[in-house]
Structures are given as C-alpha cells and as structure tokens.
Amino acid sequence: MANSSWLTEFPDMSRRELLSFRQTLDGAYRDFSREYGDTIESLFDPLLSFLIWFEDLLISTPWWIVLGAVLGLVYYASRSLKLSAGVLVSLLAIGYFGMWEDTMRTLSIITVCTLMSIAIGIPIGILMAQSDRARSIITPLLDIMQTMPAFVYLIPVVMLLGIGKIPGVIAVIIYAIPPVIRLTNLGIRLVDTETLEAATAYGATRSQRLFGVQLPLAMPTIMAGINQTIMMALAMVVVASMIGVKGLGQPVLKSITNQYFTLGLLNGLAIVALAIIFDRVSQTYAKRAQKHLEGSNHG
Amino acid sequence: MANSSWLTEFPDMSRRELLSFRQTLDGAYRDFSREYGDTIESLFDPLLSFLIWFEDLLISTPWWIVLGAVLGLVYYASRSLKLSAGVLVSLLAIGYFGMWEDTMRTLSIITVCTLMSIAIGIPIGILMAQSDRARSIITPLLDIMQTMPAFVYLIPVVMLLGIGKIPGVIAVIIYAIPPVIRLTNLGIRLVDTETLEAATAYGATRSQRLFGVQLPLAMPTIMAGINQTIMMALAMVVVASMIGVKGLGQPVLKSITNQYFTLGLLNGLAIVALAIIFDRVSQTYAKRAQKHLEGSNHG
Amino acid sequence: MGNTEQDILIKIEGLYQIFGKTPKKVLQKVKDGASKDDVLAQTGHTVGLQDINLDVKRGEIFVIMGLSGSGKSTLIRHFNRLIDPTAGKILVDGEDIMELPQKELTEFRRHKMAMVFQHFGLMPHRSVLDNVGYGLSIKGLKKNEWKPKATSWLDTVGLAGYEDQFPSQLSGGQQQRVGLARALCTDAEILLMDEAFSALDPLIRSEMQDQLIELQETLHKTIIFITHDLDEALRLGDRIAVLKDGKLVQVGTPVDIVLNPVDEYVTAFAKDVNRAKALSVATVMTENTDKVLGTTVREARKSFPENQSYAFVFDHEGYKGILTKKTLASLQDSDSLDGKLLDVSSIAPNQLLEDVIPLSLNTQFDIPVVDKYRQLIGRLEASKLADVLAP
Amino acid sequence: MGNTEQDILIKIEGLYQIFGKTPKKVLQKVKDGASKDDVLAQTGHTVGLQDINLDVKRGEIFVIMGLSGSGKSTLIRHFNRLIDPTAGKILVDGEDIMELPQKELTEFRRHKMAMVFQHFGLMPHRSVLDNVGYGLSIKGLKKNEWKPKATSWLDTVGLAGYEDQFPSQLSGGQQQRVGLARALCTDAEILLMDEAFSALDPLIRSEMQDQLIELQETLHKTIIFITHDLDEALRLGDRIAVLKDGKLVQVGTPVDIVLNPVDEYVTAFAKDVNRAKALSVATVMTENTDKVLGTTVREARKSFPENQSYAFVFDHEGYKGILTKKTLASLQDSDSLDGKLLDVSSIAPNQLLEDVIPLSLNTQFDIPVVDKYRQLIGRLEASKLADVLAP
Amino acid sequence: ADTECGSVTIADMNWKSASFIANLDKFILENGYGCDVELVPGDTVAAITSMVEKGEPDIAPELWTNSAKDVIDKAVSEKKLSIASASLSDGGEEGFWVPEYMVKKYPEVATIEGVIKHADKFPHPESDSKSGFFGCPAGWSCQISNQNLFKAMNLADAGFEFVDPGSAAGLDGSLSRAYERQEPWFGYYWAPTALLGKYKMVKVDFGKTDVEEFTTCTTQENCLDPKVTMYPPSPVFTVTTSEFENRAPGAFSYLKQRSFKNDNMSSLLAWMEENQADGQYGAEYFMFNNEAVWSKWVDAETKAKLIKALDSL
Numbered sequence A, B: 001m002a003n004s005s006w007l008t009e010f011p012d013m014s015r016r017e018l019l020s021f022r023q024t025l026d027g028a029y030r031d032f033s034r035e036y037g038d039t040i041e042s043l044f045d046p047l048l049s050f051l052i053w054f055e056d057l058l059i060s061t062p063w064w065i066v067l068g069a070v071l072g073l074v075y076y077a078s079r080s081l082k083l084s085a086g087v088l089v090s091l092l093a094i095g096y097f098g099m100w101e102d103t104m105r106t107l108s109i110i111t112v113c114t115l116m117s118i119a120i121g122i123p124i125g126i127l128m129a130q131s132d133r134a135r136s137i138i139t140p141l142l143d144i145m146q147t148m149p150a151f152v153y154l155i156p157v158v159m160l161l162g163i164g165k166i167p168g169v170i171a172v173i174i175y176a177i178p179p180v181i182r183l184t185n186l187g188i189r190l191v192d193t194e195t196l197e198a199a200t201a202y203g204a205t206r207s208q209r210l211f212g213v214q215l216p217l218a219m220p221t222i223m224a225g226i227n228q229t230i231m232m233a234l235a236m237v238v239v240a241s242m243i244g245v246k247g248l249g250q251p252v253l254k255s256i257t258n259q260y261f262t263l264g265l266l267n268g269l270a271i272v273a274l275a276i277i278f279d280r281v282s283q284t285y286a287k288r289a290q291k292h293l294e295g296s297n298h299g
Numbered sequence C, D: 001m002g003n004t005e006q007d008i009l010i011k012i013e014g015l016y017q018i019f020g021k022t023p024k025k026v027l028q029k030v031k032d033g034a035s036k037d038d039v040l041a042q043t044g045h046t047v048g049l050q051d052i053n054l055d056v057k058r059g060e061i062f063v064i065m066g067l068s069g070s071g072k073s074t075l076i077r078h079f080n081r082l083i084d085p086t087a088g089k090i091l092v093d094g095e096d097i098m099e100l101p102q103k104e105l106t107e108f109r110r111h112k113m114a115m116v117f118q119h120f121g122l123m124p125h126r127s128v129l130d131n132v133g134y135g136l137s138i139k140g141l142k143k144n145e146w147k148p149k150a151t152s153w154l155d156t157v158g159l160a161g162y163e164d165q166f167p168s169q170l171s172g173g174q175q176q177r178v179g180l181a182r183a184l185c186t187d188a189e190i191l192l193m194d195e196a197f198s199a200l201d202p203l204i205r206s207e208m209q210d211q212l213i214e215l216q217e218t219l220h221k222t223i224i225f226i227t228h229d230l231d232e233a234l235r236l237g238d239r240i241a242v243l244k245d246g247k248l249v250q251v252g253t254p255v256d257i258v259l260n261p262v263d264e265y266v267t268a269f270a271k272d273v274n275r276a277k278a279l280s281v282a283t284v285m286t287e288n289t290d291k292v293l294g295t296t297v298r299e300a301r302k303s304f305p306e307n308q309s310y311a312f313v314f315d316h317e318g319y320k321g322i323l324t325k326k327t328l329a330s331l332q333d334s335d336s337l338d339g340k341l342l343d344v345s346s347i348a349p350n351q352l353l354e355d356v357i358p359l360s361l362n363t364q365f366d367i368p369v370v371d372k373y374r375q376l377i378g379r380l381e382a383s384k385l386a387d388v389l390a391p
Numbered sequence E: 001a002d003t004e005c006g007s008v009t010i011a012d013m014n015w016k017s018a019s020f021i022a023n024l025d026k027f028i029l030e031n032g033y034g035c036d037v038e039l040v041p042g043d044t045v046a047a048i049t050s051m052v053e054k055g056e057p058d059i060a061p062e063l064w065t066n067s068a069k070d071v072i073d074k075a076v077s078e079k080k081l082s083i084a085s086a087s088l089s090d091g092g093e094e095g096f097w098v099p100e101y102m103v104k105k106y107p108e109v110a111t112i113e114g115v116i117k118h119a120d121k122f123p124h125p126e127s128d129s130k131s132g133f134f135g136c137p138a139g140w141s142c143q144i145s146n147q148n149l150f151k152a153m154n155l156a157d158a159g160f161e162f163v164d165p166g167s168a169a170g171l172d173g174s175l176s177r178a179y180e181r182q183e184p185w186f187g188y189y190w191a192p193t194a195l196l197g198k199y200k201m202v203k204v205d206f207g208k209t210d211v212e213e214f215t216t217c218t219t220q221e222n223c224l225d226p227k228v229t230m231y232p233p234s235p236v237f238t239v240t241t242s243e244f245e246n247r248a249p250g251a252f253s254y255l256k257q258r259s260f261k262n263d264n265m266s267s268l269l270a271w272m273e274e275n276q277a278d279g280q281y282g283a284e285y286f287m288f289n290n291e292a293v294w295s296k297w298v299d300a301e302t303k304a305k306l307i308k309a310l311d312s313l
C-alpha cells in the first residue's frame, strides 16, 4: 500500500512487523505453557476429582433417588408445592425424551459453576462496593471477561490444562461471574445512607454493617445478579461442550452439524429447564428470606 | 433397553418414536420456511438496507473523519476529556494493528443492535414492572432467550433468512435484550413507594409517574441493565460471524482454527475496547443526567 | 364560625380501613366490635379506621388529632384516594370518588387537592425548585410559566437561595417546608396537611400558621390539618376531630373539645393545653351585667345596681370606667363623674384569656367585656377565670 | 441544678462544618465572617456550623434549639462522629474522638452513645423487635438475652403487640417510638435525641418526657436533646443552647433564655413560650418579706410590719394565714389569733406560675412563698406576676 | 467476458485452506471474469443450510462433504446444489495419528497393534487408570466411523476410552498441548491442515484399506459388526448453487478446473502458517509464484487479464 494513502487508509503496522509481533507473543505463550502447564494443571486436581465424583454420583444413582433428592431440595428451599410440581414435570419430560444422563452431567457441572460463581462473585462485588479504587480496577476486568470471546481464551486454556471439565468450568465461571459481581456492587451502593448511618451510630463494625444492613437491603439487586449468572452459566453449556465437557451441549452441537433442529431444540429446552429450575429455586429462597418486602414483588 | 430396568434406567421414549417425532417437526419447519421464507425476508429489507448503508458509510468515510465523529459523539455524551482521550488511544491502536475495517463493521452492527435492544427492551421492562401478569409471561421467555443455545435457533433462522446481517442482528438482539428488560423491571419495582405516592397525590398520570419518577429513580439499575446488554451484544460478535456477519468475529474464528493466539487476542481486545467505549459513554451520559446522586457512585 | 350555614364539601360515611392480607374477612369481626389489639393479636390485621362518619365544610380548617397510630394519616389518605377503603363511602362535592374513573380521578387530584406528607414525600432526583413546581408542571405548565410562582412560594417558606439544592442536602425542617411550598403552589381548593409543621421551629411555624389562616380567609380554601400540637389545633381549627384507635371520638369546636370533652380520653388529651391561650374571654365571662349609663352623678344614682359595691359606667360613646358605691356616696347629685371613675380597661369577648390575665391580676374589680359596637355584654370575674385556668 | 459543680463530659472547641465539594477552601471565608447566605450564593457551599464552643456536663439534659436549618442535627452528629468536622475538636470524657482508631470508635459508639434520629433511621428489613434489640445484638448478645429487655422497652413506649410488624407497617409516631426504644434499650451513658418526640401526640409525649427525666435522675444519663418545642425544652432542659445559622447564640438555663435573652433572635424565639408554664415562683417573687411570728395578738402586735396593711403569720410549725391591720386593731392584746386569720394558701418557690395564677386571681393579697423547711422566703405580688406574664 | 456473472458471494470458511481458496476464487473471478465478488464468513453448516434453503452464498470452495453428506446428496438430487470440482484432487486424508516423537520412542506405535500394546502410554485426560483416544467431535459424520473403528479394534478392551473433544478447536487444542509438551497423544485427525503441516505426526497403520467395508459399514450408524479398515481418501468438493451454474457458466467452468494436489496445498499451508498469512495474502502469494499451476485453469484471454491485474497490485 502506498504511503501517501493515509488519508483514506489507516496507516497501520506493516505486515512484517505485525507478524513478528504475533509470532513472538504466540511463542512466548507456548513456552510458558510448556514450562508451567503441569504445575498449574495439578493445582486443579482436587476440583477435578470432585467434579468427576459428583457427576458419577448423579449418573450412577438410580434416577428416582436423584429425582427425589432434587425435589426435596427444591421444596426445602422454596416451600412451594407449585414450583416443586413444575420441577417434577420438567425432569420427567427430560427423562422421557431420553436426556436424563446428559442432563445429569450438565446439572453436575453447572451446579458447581454457579455455586462457585456466587461464592467468589459476591465477595468481589462487596470489595468493589467498598472501595472506589477496587471498583476502577475490577470493572475493566469484568468488561474483558464478558466480551472477550470465549474462543480466544479457550484455546490457550486448553493448551494449558487440556480438554475436559476444568477448562470448561473456568470458561463458564469467567463468563458467568461478572453479573453477580456488578449487581452486588450496585445493590450495596444503592443502600439507603440513613439506615447505614443508624447502624454506624450504634457501633456496628464494617462486617456487621455489611451482613446486617447492606447485604439484606441489597438482596433484590444481588438476586438479579445471581439470576443473570445462572443464565450465563447455562448459556455457556454449549461452548463448554466444545472443549470436551459432556452433557446437553454435545447433542446441541451434533444437531447443528446435522441440522436436526428438533434434537437441538429438545436439548436446548432441557438447558432452559435447568436454568429455570435453578433460577426459580434461588429466587424463591431469597424471597422467603425477605419478609419485609411482602406484597411488593421484585424480580 | 429392557423394560424392567426402569429402576436404574429412566423409562424413556423408544428411539423409533423419538426419531419420527423429530423428523415430523424438522420436516414441518422445512416446509414452512420454504413457503414463507421470502415473504418474511422481505419484511426485513428496510433494516438490511440501513445496515448496509451504515456499514458502507463507516468504512468508506476516511478514517480520520470517522475518528473525529466518534470522538465528537463521545465528548458530547460524556463531557469527559479523559474518556475521549481513552477512546482516541484505543481506536488508534486498533487502526495501527490493522483492524480498522473489521472494527468499523462490528461497530456498525453492534450500534444498531444495542440501540434496538435498548429501544425495545426498556418498554418491555416497563410493561413487566407494571403488570404482574405480563411479568409472569415474559420472564420464562427471557429465560429461554438467554439460555437456549444460539446455535439451536440460528440454523432455523438461517433457513428462513439466509446467512448475513439480518439473522446476525436477530441473534444478537435475542441474546442481548434480556438484561435490560429484567433490570428495567427490577429498577422500577424498587422505586420508593412514598415518592410514587406523592406523584399520584398531585395527579400524575401513569405516564407522568413513569417518566417523571419511576424511570429517573430506577436509572442506576436500568443503566446496569444497559451495561449488561452492551456486554452481551459484543459477546455475540463471534457467534454472529458464524452466520455471515463480517467484522472482528471472523479473525477470531480464524485464529482459533489456526491457533494464532495473538491474532485472536488482538481482535478480542478490539471487541473489548468497543464494549468499554459503548459502556463508558452510556454510563457517563446517564450519570451526567443524575445530578442528585453526585458524590455517591453507582455502577 | 359555625354560625353561618356552610355547605358540606367532604362527606365520609361508614369508612373502614383494615390492613393485612384478607381485610374483607376481618371486617365483620371489627364491625362486631372486636378491639384493635384483639384483632391484631388474633388475625395479624391492623385496624386503621373503623366506622368513620364525618363532614368537612367548605372553607373551614378541619383539624384531626389523636394518639400516634390512631389512624389520622390513614384517614387523610382517603380524601384523595391514595388508599382504597375496606368499606365505606367518600363524597367530595357530592361526588363519590370511589366511583371516579381513572382519568377523572387524576383531574380531581390535580385541581382539587394538594397534600403535604408526614414524611415529606419529596422527589430525590428533582431540585428544590422542581419539587415545588411539581404540581404545576404535571398540569402541563412550562417551567418558565410556573417558575415565578414556585420561587415566590419558596421565598415565603424561607428557602430563597436553596432553589438548586437537592432534598438530600436539606435539613428536616427545610425538607418539610419544600413539601409545604409544593402543596401551596398548586392552587388546589383543598389542602391536606399531615403534620405539616411538625419539624418546624416556633418562629417559622407561627409564620406558617399565619400564612395558612390568611390563605383560608382570602382564598377560602378548605384545609384538613393533622397536628399533635393542641395549641396549634386550637389556633387554626374551626373544628377539631379526635380519633382513638381508628374510631372518631369527638368532633367539635376548639372550645367544645377543651371545655366539654366527651370522655376521659379527650379530657386527658386536652388536659395539657394552655387554656389561657386556647380560650377566649367569651367562654368565661358572666353575661347580662348591669351598668351605669350617664355622665352625671344623678344619672348614676338612678341606674346604680343595688347590691353591688361598684359598677361599670357608660356614656353614649361607650365605656368610661368603674364607679364604686363609696365614691358615689361621697358625691353631690350635680357633680360630674369626670375624674371620679377608676381606670380599669375593658376587654373584647374574642380576646384570649392569656391577654387578660395580667389585667385581672392588676385589679381587684371584675373587668367589663365590651363588643365591637361598644356595648357591654358581660364581665370577667377573677374567680371564674381562676376556675377555668385550674379545672 | 447548676449549683453543684458537675464535671464536663463533652467539650466542643472551634467546630466548623461546611458542606460542599471543597469545604477546606471555603473555611477561611467563613472564618473571615462571610454570612451563610453569601457563602451559599458565592460558592455553592452550605455552612452547617461555625465556631461552636460548648460544654456538656455529666448528668445534665442539654437541649439544643434553633431555627430549622440552623445546624442542630449537624451538631449532634458530631458527638458520635457520624460526620467529620471541617475543623475543630470534640472531646468526650477528655478524649479527642477525632483521634480514636476505628476499633475504639466502634467500642465508643457501642457503649457510650445511643442516638434517636430525626428521620428515625429504622432498618426496614428487621421486625420492630429486632430493631429495638439492634444495639444490643450488635454488641454480641443473643436474641434470648436481649429479648426481655427489648420487649419491656417496647411496652414502655406503648407498642406492645407490634413486635413482629415491620417499620413500613407503622404510623409515623409509632416508628419514632421504635427509634426511641432502640436508643433506650442500649444502656448507653449518653443519649443523643434529634427531635425524638416530634411525631408524638401530647399524651405519649408527656409520658416519654417523664420517662426521660426519670432516666436521667435514676441512672444519671447525660442527654442531648434537640427540640422545637419550647415548652418541652423548658421542661426537660437543665441548659439550653440556641443556634442560629450554624452559630451558637446563647447557652443558658431555661430561665436565662426566657428572661435574659442575649439578642432579638432569642427574644423572638422565647416570645411564644407559655411563661406560666416555663417560669417558677422563685423567678418572680419578692424576697426578704417581713412576717408576724407568734400565736397571740400580743406577739403579733410586736412584729407587725409598720407600713403594711396585712402580714403573713407564722408559728413554730410554719405558715398560718394572713392578718390584716384592721383585724389586728379590732382585737385585744390577750386574744388568740386563731380564727382571726384569713385563709390564703402559701406556695413553694419551685411551683410553676401556671399553678399559682388561679390563687393570685382569687385573692387580693400577695401570696407567701414558703420553702421546704416551712420558712418564709418571699411573696408573690399580683402586679409582678402580671408583668412577667405580659412582658 | 462473462457479463452475466454479476455479483457473486463466496463462503469464506474459517480454516486456512478454505479461506485461501475463497480468496483465490475471489481474485480470479473478479479480475478474470468481471464478477463482483463478496466473501461471506460462515462455517460449514450455516453455509450449506443457507445455500440449500436461500440460494446464498453462491460458492462454497472447499467443502468436506463427509461432514454433511446427507444434506449435500439430497440437495444435489433436488437440483439445488451443483458440485463443480474436487478442490483437493487427492481427497482429504483421514486417519488415527500419533506424534512422531512417540514413534521415535516406541517404534511399534506406528501400527495399531503397537498402540494397543502400549495403551498405558496414552493416558486419559480425566483419569489416570484409563487410556484416552481423542475422537472426532460430536456431530461430525467422522464420529460414526471413529466409533465403528474403535469397536472393530477392540480399543475399549485395551483400556481406551473415546474422548469427545467437542469441537475441532477442542481437538486441535488437545493435540497442540500434547505436542508442545512432547506428551503422548493418540487420536483422529485429517490433512491437509495447518496443524498437520506444523506438527510432525504419523498416521497409524491399520493394515488394509477396504473401500467396500468403509462405505457400507464403517460409515453407517447401524453397522453391527465393523471391521478394521484404513480411511479411503475423503472427497473435498467445490460446491455451488445450481442457480449459479446456470447464471455464470464461464465462472463455473473455471471452478470445474480449479483443483489442488495435497502436496501443493500442504506446502502452501506451511508457508501461510510460517507467515501467519490470512487467505488474501496467501492467495496473492500463490498467484505470483504458481503461474504454471493456475494458468491451466483458465483460458488465455483470462490469463492475460489476471497477469495484468497482478502487475497492478
């Protein structure tokens, strides 16, 4: 390209420069993964064994015991017969359409991912809410986590950790965790200052303020974050299956390549059903814990 | 499978039934799309022409004019020199690394998608907040939109409308619109009832309450929804490129198949940069409009 | 007051308000006479109001008082239908506002009523000025149309200079005044004021009271006013309603409430009132008093009341002074009374006792009460005054 | 009061509070004497407090009054450092609380101070009972440990039965009482009360006032009390501070404020006070009065004051009645005074004027003031009383 | 020239060779046949679906037909698609591969018997006690042949488990990870590809190639008794819509000629890999350096036009 064309063409890096730049970086990463891959991989071993154990448990236990246990949990959390009945029907339908095993696999990995996202996300959200400094550092990271295409980091992760559950869990968490962090932060920041001041005046420590006032009052917003995190986690099921995570994602992929829409749709619906179950149970549980909002319905 | 094995195996549909079930549905959809595809496609023609025109405009206009226009818009919306400088630097970097044209393509389609998501999403969120009935209908739809794997509905959409921009826009909007709907709903429902009561007492109509009280007070939460919508829209860039949307998603896909991490990373970063620009500009704009929150920092 | 036949503006009939999940079910229990505490303990429902029947006349200041939690705010919220009653009728200007369609209800709220909220109810996202202009802006007026008016009301409530602040930057009393200015700015015919002055200091408060009285007198607004301050109630109120546990215990003029309480509750309520400030001379004076008419001793002798040791002397211009029997005895028939009378001022029937106590303390005579036509209508006896002050 | 040397519990020195973006920059302007309005107009900063110097003594009830927006709430928030001053020192028990590290500050707030907020500051997500127990639960007490106490305080403020409600289900005054109970439940040494009774009806209010006085007398709590109600201030306050535009205008005893206001502002402020209720006999009586000592005419003749037409008669048991010169003249030296005396009751120096006005109205004599040792210490002249009541 | 050619859309698939051919076609059709070419990104399935149902894009330059065999066959019979040529004349090469360094270490693993013998040298990614075979991603037709062969070879009895990598990317990732760390790897792959250009891999020898068995049983889902056979070359076609064939016979005739030998393609891919070249860069490089090859695909007139176009680049 002629040099004088900068008026119409962007004066970009020459191909050669760009090439060597890319090659250097690629090489560096390759070296890094060669060097430290095993060490890093071994860090995740406990998690991996847990994941495998949990999946085996769900699959090898007879379906009606699993079904009973799930229903029990749902009822315990929500105290709602209607919801429990809905869960029963959808799980039976899933089983009837022959997706029981895949659903159990997805259930096992998504449960772990969601719980981990919430367990990691809420403290980070709290940190962000309490320090403007932390917020200004974390926000761009969250932006990157949400918009950097999973494909870009999946391959490096696979190179580092191999295919399978661990990179799957990492990918899902990276993608699913930002909403709960962001909305925890927002919820806490929106808490009424007068109420907080009252707590301070009575000598509440930072953590008493947090657990006694800020978190309870931020609950509706945090729950919206958890809802989004659950949605994102389940939206990632297919992407996770691209790097060898078994479950409902695989039939979806298969159906795409072969244009079996109904197969895809059925498995997609099973994913949706899981999402709705997770979401409704968590939301009902949270709502039960917030008696003061009775009458008004958030969410 | 033996019939007596229901204790351990889920008594599912027989393969044959399942197969004919699937085939019937698949066939029906195929027929439908052959019959009505053209009609439906023509409905989208105006949008398509606009998308093409807009993309052409961004690409064929000399880069420094586009750059100037973008910076002007950013400064106008945010009144922040710091932010404008950040945008300048990232756009220059994008150009320098040779991603100007792809970025412009992505910019054009994402701008349209985001604006459409917001324009459609906020009214739906409002509707949801005002009627419990609407909420109970819309919520599961949103769940489906967010968790049904894009791949499942992309192929039917492609069958109906071919590959290209329109199915891309549809896919992006389906995926990106739920957060803004959900958080608009939440924000409005969390508005203080006393303030609302005061408006009612002075004879505010439904729409005066909405625009004068509920929306302004729900702003921080709605902005969190818009933020998430922007993030999701940009997260879909790669998926969209699988069905013929040009832009930054394509090099990302290529980099995966070829394992060029740096290429993927650079293009991924360009996507992230766009996300951050969109987000920060909208957030700063919204914050400027909420002087009463000065001092306290949400988001 | 109370003498001229005023027409009825607001009429409340058989109003019940029960808070809880299934108010309709509890209603019968309440109608059967279950007490508020019992209902709360047994059903978890709170009785807000029970069987309220009430008229508010056009142009009066109607004060509502009662214990905290007795249902005052609940009652006032029914006037503009911010809450719907569990049972009962609300008529404004003869129209049942429960039947109003949404659109007319909105119009009704815009033009008929303005409200000051107990917790202020300001809009945190609007500046002070925009808060004050809210009622007008909602009617469709442009900012430049309502701004002068809003500014002037802000000035009236003493908040000039705070136009661009936000409510969160104001003190409690300042916020309350913004709420006040917002209500006054709308030109509504009826003002609903829920403890509108409770956060104000005495100086601003009495200014505001004057303002309110002036408004009512010049513009004939109807004002419904909740207050806990008895002195305020007595000063402002044409009539006072006393609520207890959601029931209407007594409705009457200030004097009625102070002097003729219907039960112990109202008595206790009125006990602490500064009677000297609450009662006027008219309520205490002894009527039909004899007087001496004339300017000469002769005339005085003729009309001097027999069994009294002194008398009030009037001529055709009015009250002149007090003449004792002793002085009269020492005078010739032909003497003029000039210079012979004791100088004890007269008082008007509508003067507050507070103002006349010093007079009474300073003399050992009764004090003559003279109306605006300069006619003697009674006298104030120190002992009676003492009785009223220490019931 | 004021007589015993009490030690100083809270000391405030040179306190400034300026609200806005760059308070430190505006500080100098304020120190140079720019007025609050000027500062607001020129810099957009609001002057909350300027140059406050103040001592609060241990065990006293210290009342803060002032116009709405004069900085009362701002001042009281400094006592427990809810806001940090722009300049100045706050010493509590000799310790500079600006220097306290976070942990000790928390301990200090837990054990030293409890606060009632003007806007209540209740926790919407906690039940009424949990709100009341908040201060204790935060100290680490278990619910079953604090529950009896919280229940009993709820009972005291008249909210038994409402334990399980949420604040949003209560009326304004009920919410305020929950805030009150919460503060009282903590056993803190210092109570900060920001318009703590403003939303209460007169009955509950006076109960609460009694409660407060009892608390202060039995437990020697130090109470800082903001109120707009002068009567309340006079009733409760050992000392009263008056603020204006963030400046301390006067600090003094109630009588000081009413009788010796330092400027027009305080005068205007005190004008409306019910003096009959605010002042005691001691402030009005004429001291060093002569008396007649003895039970016989002889003794009376000896000590009868010369230029007076009547005298107060005492025997060794105390006050007996009034003896007029005329009566004395009509008696024999040997007569007993029994039955000859006029029956006019005596009064105590700490009685409120309110109580003695009827007495004074019912007699034409002065009234003797007798202390608790039954000694005559002065007399109350009707004319002086009249003067004080109508300044 | 071919005035009716008009505007043409070419599917620009996201793997290297396909992208290269697409760009090459673009250059030649534009400069040689006066077409107005637009490249449309898309992966295999989306592109075919759209071609069948919507007649767009016009050309899919490199289609591995095995992966969507049914759909293509049906569409060809319905006269919706036309097969122009075999893009890779030798066909694609499929098979089970092991890294060269493994063969150096254990020469026996070049044959399937050796692999079975050394099963313990190929650990499963999620379990130490099992061996792993990285199969074809879910949904690809090769998964059927993979599984049939897996069964035929009794790999399960040898302790192997079929690992589904989920996607090509997953498969690639597992291979590069192993190769970069010189770790064992055993799985399905195909050529010519960038990866096999980059990494030295050895195709495991199964013995004979039985085309008959392969088409009737190995590739069929309901094959009951699969036998061992090497993969025969896999057809890789340039496919156009039938409508395009009729509309632009000139351009179509070029497409019928255009075909690559695997060797040529491999070396080209290696060059692109080394230079991280994109399709366009690769196409230009090819046009400059391989006149002998491409000039056979076009007539003289067109060749002249192309050379002129190259000169003005």
Ligand SMILES: Nc1ncnc2c1ncn2[C@@H]1O[C@H](COP(=O)(O)OP(=O)(O)OP(=O)(O)O)[C@@H](O)[C@H]1O
Pocket: C168, C169, C170, C171, C172, C173, C174, C199, C201, D019, D020, D046, D047, D048, D066, D067, D068, D069, D070, D071, D072, D073, D074, D075, D118
């Ligand atoms: N957060 C704040 N930001 C800005 N200005 C404030 C803030 N808080 C208080 N002020 C200002 O400080 C001044 C004093 O307020 P403060 O609340 O102390 O008044 P107050 O004496 O308690 O009045 P009231 O009797 O009305 O409660 C007021 O002019 C108010 O506008």
Ligand SMILES: Nc1ncnc2c1ncn2[C@@H]1O[C@H](COP(=O)(O)OP(=O)(O)OP(=O)(O)O)[C@@H](O)[C@H]1O
Pocket: C019, C020, C046, C047, C048, C066, C067, C068, C069, C070, C071, C072, C073, C074, C075, C118, D168, D169, D170, D171, D172, D173, D174, D199, D201
């Ligand atoms: N939203 C509600 N839900 C449940 N109970 C309520 C609600 N609002 C009011 N109440 C109850 O109704 C009763 C009357 O309340 P209201 O607010 O009318 O009292 P009030 O007379 O205005 O008292 P105050 O003088 O304290 O403001 C109270 O016992 C209160 O607990």
Ligand SMILES: [Mg+2]
Pocket: C072, C073, C074, C118, C194, D171, D172, D173
């Ligand atoms: Mg009330």
Ligand SMILES: [Mg+2]
Pocket: C171, C172, C173, D072, D073, D074, D118, D194
């Ligand atoms: Mg205050």
